[in-house]
Amino acid sequence: MTPIRTLVCAALLGLLALFALQAGAQVLPDKSRDRTLGVVTCASALCHGSIASWNGSPVNQNEYVVWSRLDKHARAYQLLLNEKSRRIAANLALPQPAHQSRVCLDCHAHVPANPAPAHKVSDGIGCEGCHGPAERWIAAHTEPDASHRGNLAQGLYPSDQPLARARLCLSCHFGTADKYVTHRIMAAGHPRMSFEMETFTNLQPAHFKVDADYVARKGNVDGVRIWAIGQAVAVGTQIDILQDPRRGRDGAFPELTLFDCHACHHPMADTRWKPVGSFGRSISPGLVRLNDSGMLMLRLILRQIDAPLGERFVQAVVQLNHAVAGNGDLAERARDVKALADEAARRIASVGVTRDNLRAMALALVDDGIAGGYADYAGAEQAAMALGSVVNTLHKLGQLPSAASLNQGLAQLRAGLVQDEAYRPADFQNRLRAFRPLVATPLAGR
Ligand code: HEC
Ligand code: HEC
Ligand code: HEC
Ligand code: HEC
Incomplete structure (x- = not known):
């Protein structure tokens, strides 16, 4: 190869590497x-x-x-x-x-x-x-x-870049086409898995400190952006598995872990179907529904930072739910949701989340629930983890009252989630009503 061609190649490879970095x-x-x-x-x-x-x-x-x-x-x-x-x-x-x-x-x-x-x-x-x-x-x-x-x-x-961190953590905490905790493995005794990147980064516990020096070397990534990007990548990962021919099915059935566990695993005496589901009009009673906890969170995030994209996402999820119920082309509808989840992840990474978004998100997390949006345990569980992250960030910014009352409020919410099979949507709604005043009143003068 001539030197000039080598140089051009090197430059191109460099560009490609940079692109790969940005794309996570x-x-x-x-x-x-x-x-x-x-x-x-x-x-x-x-x-x-x-x-x-x-x-x-x-x-x-x-x-x-x-x-x-x-x-x-x-x-x-x-x-x-x-x-x-x-x-x-x-x-x-x-x-x-x-x-x-x-x-x-x-x-x-x-x-x-x-x-x-x-x-x-x-x-x-x-x-x-x-x-x-x-x-x-x-x-x-x-x-x-x-x-x-x-x-x-x-x-x-x-691992400092949220998109890349999300792919890393979720590769084990949700799975990939190569490694996955299938419904068979869960039924053999493996615990159910749930993940929220900001909460889990703190739980790990973190062995790093985001101080001035860290920010100078790696940039400032606030906790809420980590939560939001984690949700977008989680939705994308769920759809990847749904579409993967090696993972999407198990014998005559689809891979059941992609669906809401408690759609099947709850007592028959406790009927839960409602004419309206989390994404508009519900699909008919008696159908298995996808686990939509990540989608609920992503909808809420997009409504704050890019409402038109949020609306397209909602429509795509509604169509996907119809396709799961047998009306429409599942592969095509899944591709649509995946493309929008990817777009959302990039959008959140580039625009970030403002202070005003934060308070609106905290309120939306509460109000969506009060309106009956967390009919399933998985959605309530994600909402509680999300509230922890958002409220924590708001408090650090001096936008919310005492940490003690917030912690007590969050503990009350979590108390409704201790046992997944004992989850009662109406009880969780009441807990959210009690929590609401803690995030609703802005501090004077801030
Ligand atoms: C489960 C994943 C995980 C494991 C295991 C892990 N780390 Fe980390 N580590 C992270 C994440 C996430 C961060 C924060 C993002 C970043 O700065 O890359 C981090 C940050 C760091 C930092 C950067 C601190 C700074 O100020 O820039 C160092 C140093 C570090 N880890 C060393 C280690 C060492 C040494 C081990 C093994 C003993 C280890 N890590 C194991 C995930 C992990
Ligand atoms: C190679 C696979 C793998 C990767 C990558 C990974 N984890 Fe884990 N993680 C595990 C396994 C397996 C456990 C369970 C260990 C146990 O329970 O003792 C675990 C446990 C945890 C726990 C403890 C959960 C609990 O219930 O107490 C936290 C928190 C956690 N991981 C956070 C993270 C974060 C944040 C990342 C990304 C930065 C990450 N993990 C990346 C496999 C992984
Ligand atoms: C796709 C990744 C993945 C695979 C495959 C996987 N695990 Fe896990 N496992 C995890 C994660 C992540 C956790 C922690 C879940 C949490 O706490 O949120 C976990 C938790 C567990 C726990 C419970 C830990 C506790 O603290 O109670 C056991 C036991 C376990 N795994 C055993 C197994 C066995 C045995 C296999 C193989 C048959 C297996 N796992 C395959 C990711 C995986
Ligand atoms: C479409 C319905 C459906 C969905 C969705 C579903 N399961 Fe199951 N599950 C079943 C059936 C059917 C069995 C087998 C029941 C039996 O053996 O009595 C089962 C068995 C199990 C068992 C073993 C129970 C036993 O008595 O041996 C566990 C644990 C389990 N599932 C966990 C989960 C988890 C966790 C999820 C969500 C990630 C999930 N399931 C989603 C239908 C479902």
């Missing part, structure tokens, strides 16, 4: 062909294994200690050796025990394409399971002139 299309850590070095490589006391966080360093340096002591990902593999996992494996008649079965290891450990000898699957989901195999960035990321952009170019996974 990076290779997930377990698909990367870079070598995974192992948690032990990051754990030294001079690196990320310091007992207390350092003052002079831009990052805490105690990430390993936080992870190994407090983060459930450090124990995700060990869990496969317990009684519950043994029972799941036995119920599924897996040829090998859970801790040796790919169907479990895929999410309960980091199983890289290219492991170094020091990498141990038994470490569970280690640093490189989220930050990407370290082969190319390990040396460069501690150099005095290291930059975040430079590290990304060397294969560090961009």
Whole structure:
């Protein structure tokens, strides 16, 4: 190749890489062909294994200690050796025990394409399971002139970028075409899964601090944007699975986990069908409905930041529900919803969420529920997690009264969600009515 052509190619590749970064299309850590070095490589006391966080360093340096002591990902593999996992494996008649079965290891450990000898699957989901195999960035990321952009170019996974983070977390907390907790696995004893990115980022617990220095290196991403983008990517992921021929079906039936669990799993004496569903006129009684908890949240978000896009999304979901009920082309309708969810994720990433949006969203989360929008447990559960994120951000901005009364209010909401099968929509509506005054009154002078 002539030098000029090489240069042009390099420039084009650079552009492509940049585009991939922006589109959140990076290779997930377990698909990367870079070598995974192992948690032990990051754990030294001079690196990320310091007992207390350092003052002079831009990052805490105690990430390993936080992870190994407090983060459930450090124990995700060990869990496969317990009684519950043994029972799941036995119920599924897996040829090998859970801790040796790919169907479990895929999410309960980091199983890289290219492991170094020091990498141990038994470490569970280690640093490189989220930050990407370290082969190319390990040396460069501690150099005095290291930059975040430079590290990304060397294969560090961009977990700071909400679109990329959502794909990463949801690849295990919802699943992909390659790894998925099917209804069979759930019926064998696996817990039901739910995810909300902002809540779970805080629950993990976070081993990073978004301070001035962090913002200078990586930019400021507020919690509400993380919640909103997480919802858009979750809807897209659900539709991907619905459309995937390897995942969308199980024998004669569709994959049941894509539908609302409690549409089937509730006592017959407790009839719940209503003439109006969450997306307008309900489909006929007796039909299985998609789990629309993510769609409910995305509708609410879009109404605040881009109402016309929100309206198109609502229409697409209504059409999808009709197609699920047998009226319309399911594949086409699913494609429409997927395209709009992708557009929504990009839109939220680019425009963000304003203060005014925030209060309107908090109120909409409450009012949608009071109007009967959370007929299903999954919707109420997402709404409660969302209220936690939005209210927390509003409080940090000084826009809401005392933390104590807010926390008490949120605890009252969650108390209605402790047992999914005991969920009573009318009771949750009452809890929302009691919660409303906490978010309805703006503080004077702010
Ligand atoms: C698609 C990814 C995925 C797959 C595949 C998967 N799991 Fe899980 N598993 C999870 C996630 C995520 C959680 C945590 C759910 C939560 O707490 O929100 C979990 C939770 C569990 C729990 C409950 C943990 C607790 O604290 O009570 C057990 C037990 C378990 N998994 C066993 C298994 C076994 C056995 C297999 C293989 C048959 C398996 N899992 C396959 C993602 C997966
Ligand atoms: C379950 C996923 C996950 C695991 C496992 C994980 N991290 Fe992180 N880590 C994150 C996320 C999300 C962030 C915040 C976004 C960002 O800055 O990339 C982060 C941020 C960081 C930061 C950046 C702090 C800053 O100020 O820029 C460091 C350093 C870090 N992690 C080190 C580690 C180390 C060391 C381990 C293993 C002991 C580890 N992480 C394990 C998800 C993970
Ligand atoms: C490689 C798969 C994988 C990835 C990637 C992953 N997780 Fe997990 N996560 C799990 C599994 C498996 C568990 C269950 C562990 C257990 O219960 O001990 C879990 C548990 C958790 C829990 C504890 C939940 C509970 O019920 O206490 C939180 C919080 C969490 N993950 C947050 C995140 C976030 C945030 C991200 C993205 C930055 C992420 N996870 C990425 C597999 C993963
Ligand atoms: C279309 C209806 C339908 C949907 C939707 C559905 N299930 Fe099921 N589920 C069933 C049927 C049918 C069985 C088998 C019942 C039996 O064996 O008695 C079952 C069995 C189970 C079992 C085992 C119960 C037992 O007695 O052995 C669990 C656990 C379970 N489902 C969880 C879930 C979860 C979690 C979801 C949502 C993510 C879900 N199901 C969605 C119909 C459904």
